[in-house]
Amino acid sequence: MKRVVLLTGFVFFTAIAAAAQNQPVAMNQGQMDRLDRDKNGAIDRSEYQAFMTSAFTSLDKNKDGSLNSDEVVGVLTVQQFSATDANGDGKVSQSEFLNRVMADFKTADRGGDGSLQ
Numbered sequence: 001m002k003r004v005v006l007l008t009g010f011v012f013f014t015a016i017a018a019a020a021q022n023q024p025v026a027m028n029q030g031q032m033d034r035l036d037r038d039k040n041g042a043i044d045r046s047e048y049q050a051f052m053t054s055a056f057t058s059l060d061k062n063k064d065g066s067l068n069s070d071e072v073v074g075v076l077t078v079q080q081f082s083a084t085d086a087n088g089d090g091k092v093s094q095s096e097f098l099n100r101v102m103a104d105f106k107t108a109d110r111g112g113d114g115s116l117q
Helices: 012-021 029-035 045-059 078-084 094-108
Strands: none
Touching: 029 045, 045 094, 078 094
16 A cells, blocks of 8 residues: 555544644554545545544534634644634634645545545
8 A cells, every 4th residue: 555645643633733734644554544434445535524524523622613722722833723714713613624624635635536545
């Protein structure tokens, strides 16, 4: 299996911080296996989106559908948070979050086939 460059990691915090910084994090085989729900040896767009949706939900401690700066203390820097907060309203909606990480998925999908191997 070729090495995948992906803006995520097994640990939610690493995934979000990497995505916000727009810096690739290489995944190891165990991390890939965990995301590869259908066990076909690749992570497709839907598997990645499901993982990142779960990551968002885990961070949204007050369950209001957005992340505020208190919920991401120690996870994102002020600059990372601001970069993900596309509309500048001081919170990161699930839509903003997913837009960011799915754009990163598209960048990592060098073959353009909708999957990462």
